[in-house]
Structure formats: structure tokens, C-alpha cells
Amino acid sequence: MRQTSRSFWFYTLLLLILMSASDIKMQRKKRVIFFGDSITQAGVQPGGYIDLLNTMLKEQKLDGNYELIGAGIGGNKVYDLFLRMDDDVLAKKPDIVVIYVGVNDVWHKQSHGTGTDADKFEKFYAAILAKLKAQNIKTIVCTPAVIGERTDFSNQLDGDLNRYSNIIKNLAKKNEVPVVDLRRDFLAYNLKNNPENKEFGILTSDRVHLNAAGNKLVAESMWKAISQIR
Amino acid sequence: MRQTSRSFWFYTLLLLILMSASDIKMQRKKRVIFFGDSITQAGVQPGGYIDLLNTMLKEQKLDGNYELIGAGIGGNKVYDLFLRMDDDVLAKKPDIVVIYVGVNDVWHKQSHGTGTDADKFEKFYAAILAKLKAQNIKTIVCTPAVIGERTDFSNQLDGDLNRYSNIIKNLAKKNEVPVVDLRRDFLAYNLKNNPENKEFGILTSDRVHLNAAGNKLVAESMWKAISQIR
Amino acid sequence: MRQTSRSFWFYTLLLLILMSASDIKMQRKKRVIFFGDSITQAGVQPGGYIDLLNTMLKEQKLDGNYELIGAGIGGNKVYDLFLRMDDDVLAKKPDIVVIYVGVNDVWHKQSHGTGTDADKFEKFYAAILAKLKAQNIKTIVCTPAVIGERTDFSNQLDGDLNRYSNIIKNLAKKNEVPVVDLRRDFLAYNLKNNPENKEFGILTSDRVHLNAAGNKLVAESMWKAISQIR
Amino acid sequence: MRQTSRSFWFYTLLLLILMSASDIKMQRKKRVIFFGDSITQAGVQPGGYIDLLNTMLKEQKLDGNYELIGAGIGGNKVYDLFLRMDDDVLAKKPDIVVIYVGVNDVWHKQSHGTGTDADKFEKFYAAILAKLKAQNIKTIVCTPAVIGERTDFSNQLDGDLNRYSNIIKNLAKKNEVPVVDLRRDFLAYNLKNNPENKEFGILTSDRVHLNAAGNKLVAESMWKAISQIR
Numbered sequence: 001m002r003q004t005s006r007s008f009w010f011y012t013l014l015l016l017i018l019m020s021a022s023d024i025k026m027q028r029k030k031r032v033i034f035f036g037d038s039i040t041q042a043g044v045q046p047g048g049y050i051d052l053l054n055t056m057l058k059e060q061k062l063d064g065n066y067e068l069i070g071a072g073i074g075g076n077k078v079y080d081l082f083l084r085m086d087d088d089v090l091a092k093k094p095d096i097v098v099i100y101v102g103v104n105d106v107w108h109k110q111s112h113g114t115g116t117d118a119d120k121f122e123k124f125y126a127a128i129l130a131k132l133k134a135q136n137i138k139t140i141v142c143t144p145a146v147i148g149e150r151t152d153f154s155n156q157l158d159g160d161l162n163r164y165s166n167i168i169k170n171l172a173k174k175n176e177v178p179v180v181d182l183r184r185d186f187l188a189y190n191l192k193n194n195p196e197n198k199e200f201g202i203l204t205s206d207r208v209h210l211n212a213a214g215n216k217l218v219a220e221s222m223w224k225a226i227s228q229i230r
Numbered sequence: 231m232r233q234t235s236r237s238f239w240f241y242t243l244l245l246l247i248l249m250s251a252s253d254i255k256m257q258r259k260k261r262v263i264f265f266g267d268s269i270t271q272a273g274v275q276p277g278g279y280i281d282l283l284n285t286m287l288k289e290q291k292l293d294g295n296y297e298l299i300g301a302g303i304g305g306n307k308v309y310d311l312f313l314r315m316d317d318d319v320l321a322k323k324p325d326i327v328v329i330y331v332g333v334n335d336v337w338h339k340q341s342h343g344t345g346t347d348a349d350k351f352e353k354f355y356a357a358i359l360a361k362l363k364a365q366n367i368k369t370i371v372c373t374p375a376v377i378g379e380r381t382d383f384s385n386q387l388d389g390d391l392n393r394y395s396n397i398i399k400n401l402a403k404k405n406e407v408p409v410v411d412l413r414r415d416f417l418a419y420n421l422k423n424n425p426e427n428k429e430f431g432i433l434t435s436d437r438v439h440l441n442a443a444g445n446k447l448v449a450e451s452m453w454k455a456i457s458q459i460r
Numbered sequence: 461m462r463q464t465s466r467s468f469w470f471y472t473l474l475l476l477i478l479m480s481a482s483d484i485k486m487q488r489k490k491r492v493i494f495f496g497d498s499i500t501q502a503g504v505q506p507g508g509y510i511d512l513l514n515t516m517l518k519e520q521k522l523d524g525n526y527e528l529i530g531a532g533i534g535g536n537k538v539y540d541l542f543l544r545m546d547d548d549v550l551a552k553k554p555d556i557v558v559i560y561v562g563v564n565d566v567w568h569k570q571s572h573g574t575g576t577d578a579d580k581f582e583k584f585y586a587a588i589l590a591k592l593k594a595q596n597i598k599t600i601v602c603t604p605a606v607i608g609e610r611t612d613f614s615n616q617l618d619g620d621l622n623r624y625s626n627i628i629k630n631l632a633k634k635n636e637v638p639v640v641d642l643r644r645d646f647l648a649y650n651l652k653n654n655p656e657n658k659e660f661g662i663l664t665s666d667r668v669h670l671n672a673a674g675n676k677l678v679a680e681s682m683w684k685a686i687s688q689i690r
Numbered sequence: 691m692r693q694t695s696r697s698f699w700f701y702t703l704l705l706l707i708l709m710s711a712s713d714i715k716m717q718r719k720k721r722v723i724f725f726g727d728s729i730t731q732a733g734v735q736p737g738g739y740i741d742l743l744n745t746m747l748k749e750q751k752l753d754g755n756y757e758l759i760g761a762g763i764g765g766n767k768v769y770d771l772f773l774r775m776d777d778d779v780l781a782k783k784p785d786i787v788v789i790y791v792g793v794n795d796v797w798h799k800q801s802h803g804t805g806t807d808a809d810k811f812e813k814f815y816a817a818i819l820a821k822l823k824a825q826n827i828k829t830i831v832c833t834p835a836v837i838g839e840r841t842d843f844s845n846q847l848d849g850d851l852n853r854y855s856n857i858i859k860n861l862a863k864k865n866e867v868p869v870v871d872l873r874r875d876f877l878a879y880n881l882k883n884n885p886e887n888k889e890f891g892i893l894t895s896d897r898v899h900l901n902a903a904g905n906k907l908v909a910e911s912m913w914k915a916i917s918q919i920r
Binding site for chain 2: 079080082083108109110112113114115116117120123124127
Binding site for chain 4: 109110113148152153154156157158159160162166
């Protein structure tokens with residue numbers, strides 16, 4: 001009986017150690033969901049910013065530490081994210097959620113008459129942040145980069161992009177959430193690389209959607225924020 | 231002992247009967263929530279359609295059977311209802327919910343660039359219906375009446391009001407939910423009472439918000455549907 | 461000398477008679493300018509409504525009586541016609557001008573935020589009519605046919621199309637100018653031929669621009685009005 | 691005879707001198723027309739910028755040299771100016787025309803769906819300049835000042851205001867016409883005097899229309915340009 005008992009405890013302990021080890025390992029593979037619109041939908045394609053992030057992770061031998069999931073749907077605005085966040089985000093138990101939304105909220109005002117009022121944008125954005133916080137999910141927010149790459153604030157929708165970016169940054173401060181300020185990063189890049197004040201072709205292919213340089217810039221800017229999260 | 235016991239049972243029984251009676255009475259007082267925008271927000275004011283419904287209930291000595299609650303907020307669109315339905319509707323455990331929304335979804339396309347795309351309107355409306363059904367709450371839906379009272383379909387937003395009304399009626403059919411077709415009722419009334427094809431002043435004070443005749447028509451149309459629900 | 465003189469006068473007289481006859485014939489060749497937007501710009505292409513009118517004229521051996529000129533430019537609204545009418549219409553000394561405008565004035569409200577207010581539409585349209593009348597040019601006006609072919613007035617822009625058509629018809633009455641009511645003709649055709657309430661594919665290829673059936677209908681409707689003008 | 695003749699010539703000469711003097715004086719009284727929208731319509735009211743310019747002229751004893759005429763109509767866009775320039779400007783034989791337009795061309799895109807496309811704005815603006823040049827009328831152009839006074843380019847329409855101002859400045863350079871850069875002047879003033887980044891209340895009463903400080907700034911900026919014209 002004692003022998004049995006001894007070996008029983010030995011194996012039990014071993015099992016616990018192994019489980020614990022595997023548990024630690026599982027804890028360390030952080031699940032990151034990128035939650036957004038068509039830019040994020042394209043992000044998982046070869047050469048897209050999420051694909052580039054995966055390549056970066058491999059190069060740095062960190063691909064064992066992160067699982068990156070794209071949850072972008074074309075045309076989505078902030079309230080579309082709110083509607084589908086239970087199914088597409090919370091149900092997947094992420095450790096980190098990167099919210100990248102706002103372009104359509106501004107753009108569709110002009111193109112379809114179906115954008116989002118600034119006060120409603122803030123209200124829905126805050127509701128998303130609150131739901132993520134309630135689940136102890138780490139959140140990163142991004143400002144909407146560009147609709148047009150002119151650097152003298154003469155793109156039609158620059159006023160609203162600046163305003164909605166301010167809303168996001170204020171919410172981030174209030175909620176102590178890191179910001180990837182893509183709007184600032186894109187402007188800085190264009191000030192250096194767009195001397196002809198062109199509308200597109202520097203970081204976007206069509207004023208909005210990312211070309212290779214744009215995907216690279218987004219991936220790098222996001223990685224700075226994601227890598228900081230413990 | 232037997233006497234005591236007998237009287238004990240007598241009073242116990244009496245109490246149970248009274249409790250049961252009061253319980254029946256409480257069950258029969260139906261809580262109705264009117265869920266909508268500024269039209270419904272104004273509905274609880276003196277002379278508003280919900281106020282008129284209360285008067286009608288009193289006149290018919292049915293005020294003991296219904297409790298009417300206004301849950302209208304100015305400027306609300308379908309997604310605003312979705313955002314606040316937990317707090318403003320479900321938490322109040324209604325028996326019946328009357329949804330009256332759609333005017334701003336159409337109107338704000340033109341006035342603010344922040345209306346609701348038809349496909350998104352349907353998606354959010356369906357999500358509200360599903361949540362109410364999941365709680366076994368009886369639901370009544372209304373079509374958006376008018377933005378302008380001209381009867382020859384020359385009001386700027388008639389096309390979309392007709393389309394969004396079709397969406398609501400199709401959802402109602404699919405969900406086996408009764409429809410208060412205010413758009414049809416308003417047109418019929420105007421065809422009789424608006425021979426000069428005026429934009430407002432017949433049922434509305436400003437093309438959208440209800441005057442006395444408009445509130446009366448809405449109260450009557452809604453009562454037909456509410457009174458049918460068992 | 462007398463012989464010579466006689467024959468000289470004979471031939472001179474003959475020449476004058478012939479010249480006079482050809483002159484009469486030239487006078488009778490009416491110059492018709494079709495003044496409009498992309499629909500008219502496409503009208504001169506093979507199969508376009510102006511091309512079909514030319515074919516109809518040949519079949520009826522009337523091609524010697526009419527010269528048809530397309531003056532359509534894509535995206536034009538009523539004020540664009542006003543801006544270019546000196547160069548593109550008056551300078552060409554037409555006998556008849558067919559004005560076919562209004563679709564973009566309504567459509568661009570929704571698609572670009574750059575449509576035309578109803579009162580401005582009327583003001584510029586009246587200014588064009590006045591300038592043509594001052595030159596004794598016969599004018600025919602057309603109502604804007606469709607933006608979407610649904611027959612239950614559930615196309616988004618039906619309200620404004622009806623309203624702007626009313627404006628055109630009222631101006632026509634006031635100025636005693638014939639109307640080609642394309643909007644009425646297209647609706648009648650669709651009520652017969654569009655039982656599925658489709659948005660396009662009956663008379664248009666894309667809700668706005670004419671397919672073969674649409675070009676045929678426009679050519680026929682216009683011919684009824686043009687052929688009446690003496 | 692000689693007496694008569696002498697006095698005849700004396701009085702004739704005197705008359706000619708007086709006529710010539712009055713002629714010189716009439717020539718020196720420059721007629722200035724301010725051609726614009728509601729801002730200019732309000733400009734002739736007591737305290738309006740044209741009224742202030744008149745006061746400035748009196749203070750500098752220059753009121754004998756200038757006649758200021760307001761030709762502003764609320765809601766006007768560039769094509770409205772083009773439509774009425776024969777009646778409201780050219781017929782009045784001005785020496786100088788100050789064009790102050792563009793706010794509604796941008797604003798009504800968002801508020802009514804009836805703004806002006808950038809390319810059309812340029813085309814009509816150029817047509818106005820060409821007509822004035824053909825009459826040898828000196829022209830001054832103004833950039834549209836503000837729709838919202840925030841200084842961080844987060845007013846909704848800043849993008850288009852910057853763009854349309856660029857169009858005006860490019861046309862001015864091409865036509866060698868002086869520019870009153872109100873947009874630059876308003877921003878400079880707000881950067882000094884609007885530390886709280888308020889939307890209105892510094893130079894405007896409602897984001898667009900001028901308060902006392904705004905009228906003063908416009909009067910001063912315009913005077914710099916008008917006083918330079920010989």
C-alpha cells in the first residue's frame with residue numbers, strides 16, 4: 001500500500017508539474033484580435049499588416065508567444081463592431097484586442113450619408129472599451145490614418161479625421177489604454193515622402209487602403225504597442 | 231383545538247384566495263414600453279400619443295390593465311435603440327414593446343450625413359427583435375410615418391421611407407410580429423385631408439413631429455394593435 | 461447678243477430657282493440640339509437614343525429634314541448647362557433644343573453632396589428657357605427618368621425625382637413649352653415589364669444609364685414631341 | 691462782338707474747367723462692389739464689415755474717394771454669383787469688385803447635399819474672373835474664412851476650406867489678382883485668441899457668421915487690399 005501510495009504521489013506531482021508547465025506555456029501565447037474594417041480584413045492577406053506582423057514575429061522567434069487573429073469586415077463602423085463583438089471577439093477569449101476603426105464613420109458621411117455622428121462615435125467606442133475592460137482584456141486603440149494623403153490638411157475629410165482621432169485619444173487617456181496614433185505616423189511619413197502633395201500612392205493605393213509601404217508602417221507602429229503589453 | 235384549527239384553515243384559505251386574486255390582477259396589468267425617438271419622447275407629454283392612450287384606457291376603464299412607459303430619445307436611430315435596450319427595455323421586464331423607429335435613419339442621411347444604410351438598418355432591427363423574442367416579450371413594430379406630408383411621393387425622402395418601411399414589414403412577417411403601418415395610415419389620412427398637397431400642418435407641425443391630429447392618429451392605430459395582444 | 465442675253469437670263473433664272481429651292485430645302489433642315497448630361501453624351505453612340513432617332517428619320521425618309529446634334533457632357537447639372545449654353549447651343553444656331561437634365565441635380569445630393577437645391581434648380585432652368593426664348597429657339601423639356609427602376613416609389617431618390625419633374629412641368633406650362641415626360645413613360649413601362657420590382661435591367665443598365673430598351677423608349681418619346689414642332 | 695466773344699470763351703473755359711474738375715472728382719470716387727453671400731449681406735448692416743469700412747473711410751477723410759456697395763445674398767454659392775453678375779455687378783459699372791464666396795460651396799455639401807464640386811467651383815470662379823477682366827474691372831478675391839474656429843484643423847469642413855482656398859489662390863496667381871487671405875488671417879487670430887479651441891465665439895457668432903471682432907478683422911484685411919488698388 002505504501003509503495004503504491006508513493007508512486008501515486010510521484011505521478012500526481014509529475015502530472016501537476018507538466019500541467020502547470022503547459023499552463024504557463026498556454027498563458028504566454030497571447031491571443032491578439034485585430035478588430036476593424038476593410039483595412040484589417042485585407043490585413044490577413046499575404047503582405048497585409050497582420051501577415052507582416054506574423055513574419056516579424058517569426059524573424060524575432062516570438063511566433064510561439066503570439067497568436068494573431070484578424071476580425072475585420074469591410075464597411076464596418078464603430079457600431080458594427082459593437083453589434084458583433086460578442087461573437088467575433090469575446091467568444092474567442094483574446095488577451096489583447098487592437099481596435100482600428102473610424103475611417104468609415106467619417107468617410108460614409110460624405111460618400112453614402114451614413115457616417116457616424118461624433119457624439120455617437122464616442123458613445124459606441126466607449127461601450128466597446130467598457131465591455132473589453134469588464135472581461136479584463138487588454139486593449140489597444142488606433143487613430144484612423146488617412147482618407148487622402150495630402151499633407152496640408154486639404155483632404156476633404158481631414159477635419160473629421162482629426163476630430164474623431166481626438167475623441168479616440170481622449171477615450172484612451174480616460175481608460176488608460178495605449179494608442180497607436182496612425183494618423184500622426186502617416187502624416188509624419190508623408191511630410192517626408194510626399195513632396196508633391198499627392199492624394200494617394202505613398203502609403204495607400206486609393207487614399208484609404210494600404211499599399212506595401214502602408215502595411216509596413218501599420219505593422220511597425222502596432223508592434224511597438226503590442227510588444228509593450230505584459 | 232379543533233375550533234382553532236378550523237378558523238386557522240379558514241383564514242389561511244381566505245388569505246390564499248386574496249393573494250391569488252391580487253396576483254391575477256398584477257399579472258393582468260400589462261407593462262407596455264414605447265421604444266423610439268423624439269416622436270416617442272414627445273409622446274409622454276400632455277397631448278402626446280402615449281398620454282392620449284392613457285386617456286383612452288381610462289375612458290374604457292382599462293387603465294388598471296395596462297402600464298404605459300415611454301422610452302423615446304430624440305435623434306435615436308435603430309442602432310441607438312440596440313445600444314440602450316438592455317437598460318431601457320429589458321431591465322424593466324415589459325410584457326409588450328412597441329418599436330417606433332426609422333425616421334432618423336432616413337432623415338439624417340440627408341440632414342447630417344449620418345443616417346443608416348438599408349442593410350445595416352435591417353441587421354440592427356433584426357437583432358432587437360431577436361433579443362426581445364429571447365425574453366418572450368411581445369413586440370409590435372411601426373413603420374416610419376412621414377418626413378413631409380405631400381401625397382404625390384414628391385417629399386425628398388419618400389423613396390427611402392417606403393424602402394425602410396418595406397424592410398420593417400418583411401421582418402415583421404418573418405418574425406410573426408404585428409405591424410402598425412403608420413406610413414400607410416398617414417398617407418390615407420392626407421389623401422383625404424391634404425388637398426393642397428402641403429408639406430406639413432395636417433398631421434405634423436414640421437413635416438416630422440406630430441401635431442394634435444397626428445398624435446390622435448398614432449394613438450388610435452397603436453391601440454388597435456396593442457389591444458389585440460393577449 | 462440677244463440670243464446670248466436671252467439664254468443668259470434663262471440660266472440665271474434657272475440658277476436662282478435652284479438656289480432658292482435648295483435654300484428652302486436647307487431652311488427646312490431643322491437643327492436639333494440635345495442638351496444634357498451623360499445620358500445624352502451616350503446618346504450619340506451607336507445604339508444611343510440620338511443614333512436611333514437618326515435611324516428612325518432615315519426609315520421615314522425624313523433625314524433630309526433634320527440635323528441632330530448631341531451636346532451632352534457627363535456629370536452635368538442644370539447650372540453646368542447654363543454655363544456652357546452660349547458656346548455649345550446658341551453659337552450653333554439651333555431651331556430646336558431638347559433639354560434633358562435633372563438626374564445629376566438629384567443624384568449628386570446623395571452621392572457627392574453636390575446636387576442642386578430645388579429652388580436653384582428652378583432658377584437656372586428658367587434662365588436657360590429665357591435665353592432660348594430670347595433667340596426664338598423652340599424648346600422641348602424632358603423630365604428626369606429614373607434613378608432606380610422599382611415601381612413602388614421605394615427607390616431612394618424617387619421623392620426628389622418626382623419633385624424636380626414637377627418643377628420642370630410647371631416651368632413648361634408657364635413657358636408654353638412641350639414636355640417629354642420620360643419619368644411617366646419609364647414608370648408606365650416598368651409597371652408592365654418589371655414584375656419583380658428590380659432596381660435596374662429593364663430600361664437601364666445601372667439604375668440610371670439607358671440600355672437598348674431605354675434608348676428606344678427615349679427616342680420614341682422624344683420623336684413624338686420633335687415631330688410636332690413646326 | 692469781341693466782348694461777347696471774349697466773355698463767351700471765358701465762360702466756356704470756366705465751364706470746361708468745372709466739368710473737368712467734377713469729372714476728375716467723379717473718376718476718383720471708386721465704386722467698389724462686395725460680391726458674396728450672407729456674410730456680405732450682413733456686411734452692410736450697422737457694424738457689418740462694409741459699414742465699418744465706411745466708418746474707416748470717413749475717419750481717414752477718404753469717403754469722397756470710394757463708394758461701397760454690398761451685393762451679398764444669403765446662401766449664394768459661386769454659380770449663384772455667376773448667374774446674377776450681369777444684373778448685380780456689371781450693370782452697375784464698378785471699378786473694383788471684391789469676391790467673397792466659398793463658404794456655402796463647402797458647407798452645403800454637408801448640410802444640404804448641395805455644395806459645389808471642387809472642379810466646378812474652379813470653373814465658375816474662373817468664368818466670373820474672365821467676365822470681370824473683359825470689362826477691365828479690378829478684382830480682389832477672398833478665401834473663405836471659417837466654418838468652425840478650432841485651431842487644430844478638427845473642424846469638420848477644414849479639409850475642403852483649405853482646398854477651395856488653394857483653388858482661389860491659384861486662380862488669383864494665374865489672373866494676377868490680389869488675394870485677401872481671410873482663412874489665414876482668421877487662423878492667425880484664433881491661434882492667439884482661442885486658447886480653449888472653441889468652435890465659435892471668437893470671430894464668429896455661430897462658426898460662420900461674423901461677430902464684432904470678425905467684422906473688424908475682415909474690414910481691416912480688405913482695406914489693405916482695396917487701398918492698394920490704383
